[in-house]
Amino acid sequence: MSNYDTKTIEPKWQARWDESETFLAVRDESRPKYYVLEMFPYPSGRIHIGHVRNYTMGDVVARYMRATGHNVLHPMGWDAFGMPAENAAMAIGGHPKDWTYSNIATMREQLKPLGLSIDWSREFATCDPEYYGQQQSMFIDFMEKGLVYRKNAVVNWDPIDMTVLANEQVIDGKGWRSGAEVERRELVQWFFKISDYSEELLDAIDNLDNWPAKVKLMQENWIGKSRGAQFSFDIENSPEGFDKIEVYTTRPDTIFGASFVGISPDHPLAKALEANDPAIAEFCAACRKGGTTAEALDKAEKLGYDTGIRAKLGPDVGFVGDLPVYIANFILMDYGTGAIFGCPGHDQRDHDFAKKYDLPIIDAFRPLGSDRDYTYVMPEILAEPYVPTKDEKVEYVRPCKGPDQMTGQEAIDHAISWFEDHGFGKGVTKYRLRDWGLSRQRYWGCPIPVVHCDDCGVVPEKKENLPVKLPDDVTFDIPGNPLDRHPTWRDTECPSCGKPAKRETDTMDTFVDSSWYFARFTSPRADTPTDIDDAAYWMNVDQYIGGIEHAILHLLYSRFFARAMRSCGHLPQGCEEPFDALFTQGMVTHAIFKTPGDDGRPVYHYPEDVDLKDGKGFLKDGTEVDIIPSAKMSKSKNNVVDPVAIIEQYGADTARWFVLSDSPPERDVEWTASGAEAAYKHLNRVHRLSTEIAEGTGTGSDDETLLKAMHKAIQDVTLGVASFGFNASIAKLYGFTNTLAKSKASHAARREAILTLAKLMSPMTPHLAEEIWTMQGETGLITDAAWPKADESLLVEDSVTMPIQINGKRRSEITVPADMEKAEVEKLALANDAVVKALAGGQPKKLIVVPGRIVNVVI
RNA sequence: GCCCGAGUGGCGGAAUGGUAGACGCAGGGGAUUCAAAAUCCCCCGAUUGAAAUAUAUCGUGGGGGUUCAAGUCCCCCCUCGGGCACCA
Numbered sequence: 001m002s003n004y005d006t007k008t009i010e011p012k013w014q015a016r017w018d019e020s021e022t023f024l025a026v027r028d029e030s031r032p033k034y035y036v037l038e039m040f041p042y043p044s045g046r047i048h049i050g051h052v053r054n055y056t057m058g059d060v061v062a063r064y065m066r067a068t069g070h071n072v073l074h075p076m077g078w079d080a081f082g083m084p085a086e087n088a089a090m091a092i093g094g095h096p097k098d099w100t101y102s103n104i105a106t107m108r109e110q111l112k113p114l115g116l117s118i119d120w121s122r123e124f125a126t127c128d129p130e131y132y133g134q135q136q137s138m139f140i141d142f143m144e145k146g147l148v149y150r151k152n153a154v155v156n157w158d159p160i161d162m163t164v165l166a167n168e169q170v171i172d173g174k175g176w177r178s179g180a181e182v183e184r185r186e187l188v189q190w191f192f193k194i195s196d197y198s199e200e201l202l203d204a205i206d207n208l209d210n211w212p213a214k215v216k217l218m219q220e221n222w223i224g225k226s227r228g229a230q231f232s233f234d235i236e237n238s239p240e241g242f243d244k245i246e247v248y249t250t251r252p253d254t255i256f257g258a259s260f261v262g263i264s265p266d267h268p269l270a271k272a273l274e275a276n277d278p279a280i281a282e283f284c285a286a287c288r289k290g291g292t293t294a295e296a297l298d299k300a301e302k303l304g305y306d307t308g309i310r311a312k313l314g315p316d317v318g319f320v321g322d323l324p325v326y327i328a329n330f331i332l333m334d335y336g337t338g339a340i341f342g343c344p345g346h347d348q349r350d351h352d353f354a355k356k357y358d359l360p361i362i363d364a365f366r367p368l369g370s371d372r373d374y375t376y377v378m379p380e381i382l383a384e385p386y387v388p389t390k391d392e393k394v395e396y397v398r399p400c401k402g403p404d405q406m407t408g409q410e411a412i413d414h415a416i417s418w419f420e421d422h423g424f425g426k427g428v429t430k431y432r433l434r435d436w437g438l439s440r441q442r443y444w445g446c447p448i449p450v451v452h453c454d455d456c457g458v459v460p461e462k463k464e465n466l467p468v469k470l471p472d473d474v475t476f477d478i479p480g481n482p483l484d485r486h487p488t489w490r491d492t493e494c495p496s497c498g499k500p501a502k503r504e505t506d507t508m509d510t511f512v513d514s515s516w517y518f519a520r521f522t523s524p525r526a527d528t529p530t531d532i533d534d535a536a537y538w539m540n541v542d543q544y545i546g547g548i549e550h551a552i553l554h555l556l557y558s559r560f561f562a563r564a565m566r567s568c569g570h571l572p573q574g575c576e577e578p579f580d581a582l583f584t585q586g587m588v589t590h591a592i593f594k595t596p597g598d599d600g601r602p603v604y605h606y607p608e609d610v611d612l613k614d615g616k617g618f619l620k621d622g623t624e625v626d627i628i629p630s631a632k633m634s635k636s637k638n639n640v641v642d643p644v645a646i647i648e649q650y651g652a653d654t655a656r657w658f659v660l661s662d663s664p665p666e667r668d669v670e671w672t673a674s675g676a677e678a679a680y681k682h683l684n685r686v687h688r689l690s691t692e693i694a695e696g697t698g699t700g701s702d703d704e705t706l707l708k709a710m711h712k713a714i715q716d717v718t719l720g721v722a723s724f725g726f727n728a729s730i731a732k733l734y735g736f737t738n739t740l741a742k743s744k745a746s747h748a749a750r751r752e753a754i755l756t757l758a759k760l761m762s763p764m765t766p767h768l769a770e771e772i773w774t775m776q777g778e779t780g781l782i783t784d785a786a787w788p789k790a791d792e793s794l795l796v797e798d799s800v801t802m803p804i805q806i807n808g809k810r811r812s813e814i815t816v817p818a819d820m821e822k823a824e825v826e827k828l829a830l831a832n833d834a835v836v837k838a839l840a841g842g843q844p845k846k847l848i849v850v851p852g853r854i855v856n857v858v859i
Numbered sequence: 860g861c862c863c864g865a866g867u868g869g870c871g872g873a874a875u876g877g878u879a880g881a882c883g884c885a886g887g888g889g890a891u892u893c894a895a896a897a898u899c900c901c902c903c904g905a906u907u908g909a910a911a912u913a914u915a916u917c918g919u920g921g922g923g924g925u926u927c928a929a930g931u932c933c934c935c936c937c938u939c940g941g942g943c944a945c946c947a
Contacts, residue, residue, distance in 0.1 A: 221943060249947055330945040340947045349945060662871050674884060731882035803878040808928050810878050848927050854877045858927050
């Protein structure tokens with residue numbers, strides 16, 4: 001009897017797939033194409049068990065689609081630019097390029113033993129000049145389309161990494177990588193005009209039917225559309241040149257509840273005042289200093305400074321009197337107009353502010369049936385503002401227009417038209433989404449391919465001079481951008497006039513690299529960014545798989561890029577939404593084992609040092625450890641599972657099988673030693689079963705039962721595999737394996753069953769499946785065999801057992817022929833002992849028969 | 860604060876409104892073995908019960924409701940997780 005020897009089996013089949021170029025993707029119009037993609041990895045140095053889960057899921061989809069007759073594209077590449085390479089160069093010397101390519105080589109060698117059905121011929125890294133050169137070419141195209149611009153901008157400056165961060169990269173006021181408190185600086189920066197697409201990116205979300213609702217919602221909130229009114233107050237007692245304040249509001253219906261006007265400390269008017277008034281300057285400086293962490297904002301008091309300026313609406317509107325103009329710390333310059341009117345009666349923030357500065361609280365509306373009408377309320381009388389939802393009907397005591405009773409939304413619509421009718425305001429739609437600042441003052445990124453010429457200004461590099469390659473001779477001994485201090489790299493000539501000029505030294509945000517790699521995979525060696533025919537054939541990505549952490553940034557940028565690429569002719573029409581279906585998978589977690597240390601800090605123990613017994617863990621010396629279940633893997637907590645060691649110990653198929661079993665794919669799965677062991681035992685059992693069947697002969701009985709179970713398994717497993725129900729599929733496979741192991745059917749039937757089992761397992765455990773295929777004397781690769789089809793006629797049971805409920809509680813059951821008439825079933829049910837007893841000679845009030853399902857007798 | 864999502868045995872988790880707990884882990888019992896490992900078989904929600912294929916009672920975070928029938932649908936509440944946030 002041969003053993004389940006993964007060290008022989010797995011490399012053998014991987015070599016066979018390689019030799020026969022099984023996974024090479026070639027255009028073939030005769031078959032439907034299917035493009036499955038997992039988010040490509042950053043080459044950090046080693047693969048993580050999370051990679052195993054991510055790529056295994058993609059591989060299951062790819063192999064299943066392949067078996068169902070699709071021409072599958074399943075590529076792999078490396079998101080290879082970024083700061084860790086520079087950090088490594090700073091920490092341990094060497095060059096980011098060497099560090100990166102060496103990591104890629106290591107990780108490729110670690111990934112390959114997983115037996116993924118990847119077309120490795122399409123592999124590339126984003127730091128390959130062939131890739132980033134095409135990106136530069138596209139950047140120039142975007143410039144021509146007006147999708148790129150420069151502006152002086154207040155940026156988030158990370159003082160440790162010495163770089164600019166996107167808003168999205170600032171988390172709680174700290175740099176997403178360094179954790180350093182972010183500072184505000186003004187620099188000339190490059191931007192993509194993603195805001196041009198705000199409306200389109202928002203509207204199109206509705207059509208992303210196969211995206212998780214959660215991700216769609218997050219994107220909607222991120223784009224943040226709001227409809228409101230923009231209008232001006234006339235101001236008096238203001239500096240020269242300022243006779244109006246433009247404000248934006250989403251609640252114009254509350255205008256007659258206004259009791260002050262507020263402007264941001266960064267508002268031009270505030271800046272003008274600051275220049276002449278030291279007290280105001282001091283106040284504004286204090287506002288800017290305030291931390292931007294969520295915590296700091298929570299605690300930050302509303303601060304205001306009365307400028308002495310007075311504001312009023314246009315002369316003939318009446319009602320709203322002179323309003324004091326405050327500089328207030330809670331008003332952001334980069335949203336709306338940087339100025340608001342405050343309505344303390346219907347806004348918590350304004351309410352807080354009004355209380356503090358003793359400003360009037362004026363109701364614009366009141367709850368239906370209420371008789372309150374506050375025109376000026378001392379804070380102690382009205383503790384809270386009245387803030388109903390926009391679809392709640394309220395009664396207006398100071399309406400702009402429209403009936404007295406209407407919902408907030410109706411009132412807003414009426415108010416906007418009232419503003420427009422009176423000619424001092426207009427309806428305006430605003431988005432929270434800002435343009436994408438892509439400049440990075442780093443070395444290890446794609447150089448922005450432009451030249452600064454004294455005479456011609458900013459000039460794009462000529463395309464024939466691309467790629468603008470990164471120079472190799474750089475050092476990282478001092479912070480900042482090595483490109484800035486390189487002696488010669490910057491020096492070039494103007495592509496337009498030929499005079500000496502300087503290269504741009506900013507490089508691109510690495511999110512640019514990952515915003516179009518999926519398109520490049522369709523023709524990775526093309527000498528244009530894409531080959532339009534290849535793109536037309538392979539796009540869109542039919543199934544995209546990755547972590548929820550990319551729900552906003554990466555996916556939104558990719559959606560923008562697809563549109564921008566279409567407008568430059570790099571993608572055909574219909575690719576605006578590049579990912580037809582998205583699946584976000586959970587993490588692989590692992591328990592943390594810790595004991596209290598002498599200094600009070602916990603000591604973390606490696607899993608291999610802990611013996612588990614009855615749910616408790618003990619060290620070798622008998623000390624009990626605390627167990628924290630399901631924690632994110634972290635090197636510092638010593639709870640990282642190394643996939644390489646797992647593959648070494650159990651083989652790739654076990655690792656693949658385990659990460660798919662137990663938990664639904666979208667949820668986190670906890671890696672446990674016992675679970676991995678169990679997976680390994682099961683695969684051993686299947687292998688043993690196959691050996692047994694291969695060696696067996698002869699006749700048996702009850703083939704039909706086995707074949708029925710087989711077709712049921714085909715049905716159930718297929719359903720699971722096709723819908724990301726991998727854990728459910730695996731449960732069915734366990735069940736079918738048990739049935740087969742116990743079956744006394746004939747050799748022919750059992751052989752058919754094990755072949756089907758292998759086929760059904762092949763997306764998850766491809767090596768073992770190939771092995772069984774061969775053991776049973778089949779020729780060719782199981783990978784090339786067609787997916788089994790369930791025979792409908794064998795799925796139908798001859799007889800069914802139906803529970804009988806009496807008043808909704810299960811009391812008995814009857815077994816009847818599956819096709820029995822409802823009336824017959826009713827008759828049988830009424831004759832059932834339990835029913836007869838319960839009826840006690842009476843008649844049921846109601847008798848419900850759901851054919852094939854259940855009988856309910858209501859008494 | 861706002862917006863989502865989730866609460867089912869000791870654990871991970873199954874369950875088109877139709878027999879709650881599939882499958883796996885852990886646990887218990889047995890077979891095999893000189894013994895062990897491996898393997899195979901059986902039991903395994905709680906309560907009551909000496910026990911039993913008990914046709915007993917309770918049971919899917921809590922409380923109401925719709926329905927012949929609710930883990931599943933509706934309303935309120937609690938807890939946990941995630942996202943966003945002085946966004947006017």
